[in-house]
Amino acid sequence: MDDPPERSSSDPDEEIMRATYRALREHGYADLTIKRIAAEYGKSTAAIHYHYETKDDLLAAFLDFILDQFVETIHEVETTAPEERLDLLLDKLLVAPQDHPDLLIAMLEMRSQAPYKPAFGERFQQNEEYVRYVLRTVIDHGISEGVFADVDAEHVARSLLTIVDGARTRAVVLDDTTPLETARRTAAEYVGAVLLDGRPSSTD
Amino acid sequence: MDDPPERSSSDPDEEIMRATYRALREHGYADLTIKRIAAEYGKSTAAIHYHYETKDDLLAAFLDFILDQFVETIHEVETTAPEERLDLLLDKLLVAPQDHPDLLIAMLEMRSQAPYKPAFGERFQQNEEYVRYVLRTVIDHGISEGVFADVDAEHVARSLLTIVDGARTRAVVLDDTTPLETARRTAAEYVGAVLLDGRPSSTD
DNA sequence: CTGGACTTACTAACCGATTAGTCAAAAGAC
DNA sequence: GTCTTTTGACTAATCGGTTAGTAAGTCCAG
Secondary structure, eight states: OOOOOOSSOOOHHHHHHHHHHHHHHHHOSTTOOHHHHHHHHTSOHHHHHHHOSSHHHHHHHHHHHHHHHHHHHHHTOOOOSHHHHHHHHHHHHHTGGGGOHHHHHHHHHHHHTTTTOHHHHHHHHHHHHHHHHHHHHHHHHHHHTTSSOSOOHHHHHHHHHHHHHHHHHHHHHTTOSHHHHHHHHHHHHHHHHHTSTTSOOOOO | OOOOOOSSOOOHHHHHHHHHHHHHHHHOSTTOOHHHHHHHHTSOHHHHHHHOSSHHHHHHHHHHHHHHHHHHHHHTOOOOSHHHHHHHHHHHHHTGGGGOHHHHHHHHHHHHTTTTOHHHHHHHHHHHHHHHHHHHHHHHHHHHHTSSOSOOHHHHHHHHHHHHHHHHHHHHHTTOSHHHHHHHHHHHHHHHHHTSTTSOOOOO
16 A cells, blocks of 8 residues: 555556657657557557557656656756856756757657647646746845846846757757757856856856 | 749749648648648649659758748848847847748747758758858957957857747747747847947847 | 456557558640 | 640558457455
8 A cells, every 4th residue: 555666667657658758769759659659668559548548648648757857857956055056057957958869859849849739838838937937036046145136037037048948959950969068158158247247257 | 935024933843832831831840741732732742743752852942942031031131330230130030030930830840850851950050050150250240340349259159049049949839929039138138248248238 | 265346457450541652644735 | 746744543551549358456245
């Protein structure tokens, strides 16, 4: 009646999520079929349909699965000093994805489907709002502590997310993770100019 | 035997490109089929295959068609004064697309396919290089004229393109063109801080 | 502790719909 | 009359989803 610590998770739902992840990485979203997910799962396609009524249901669940993981990594940033905290958050948003370029591709594919799949749009929007809230909060915190200039925190948060989204898109299209590094520098410059007005930023 | 000024262009190739454009706007890239393009064209699917061997050939040609048009709009900017020229270029990149949100969606869909369709990737990359070159040139021009600070023009160009790409991605995912306006402001702030260092920018 | 009832987790076979692409024949154009 | 263009009918493959049936485990009554 309680959680036995199974190592490789015999929970079918979770294993299907993992199978979906693998299939997505290998074939991309456009070629993500129930058949391929089933192949990764090691079972029949009907087995997938037993757990998820439709493909859309599965994909919506998968998006929850993946976005929850992403939110968790954001939560790992525990530093409270505004300047350092903002730095670490930008690292999570811009340097961490460099290790998972194929996931970056799949995510952009799914993002581009948002206009046609409301279930996708809602989830991405919800996630964006949360990350934006986290950014706005740390900026406001910095302002009230006097380490940041008195700026429009909401706008600065949106600006930083624009840089993040731009970097991710460019990393996919240009088939190279250097846009993420470039954007990390751009974000630092923007923060230095707008938030740390007057301060000497770490210019090279 | 040369260019009669026909108004609605009886050139089949060009009309198929236009039909593809309409089909893409209406159904999105993921649901862009030969059948739908043929429906817009007003002919049979086999007629499409007569002009373009495969769907990929057609799509590659279409990407050329659409990116060439985009380059033309960039070329419309004739102002030579660096500061004003950069402003107008950013307008072309960030405010002009607000009138064609559905094209923005389709373009993002095609961009996300770049990793799987080399023909797409090459064309987007070529286009990006050109726009980046135009930006770098105007920045370098501004530096040599003394109106811009002595910065790494290549990096600033990449930064601005990151903001542009981020805004476009966000406009699609968030189903709203305001990210483009936000990004226009962000770009202005970035230019003001990095290029016009010290100058009083038009802050509100 | 045994035996029926019910649940979970699947499989194999199949369905209608849709896809890109082919081909011989017909229809125009000059 | 010939060359370009277009059509209708077609194929082979793949898609998401449905169906009936099965094996194994759990639950519970007596």
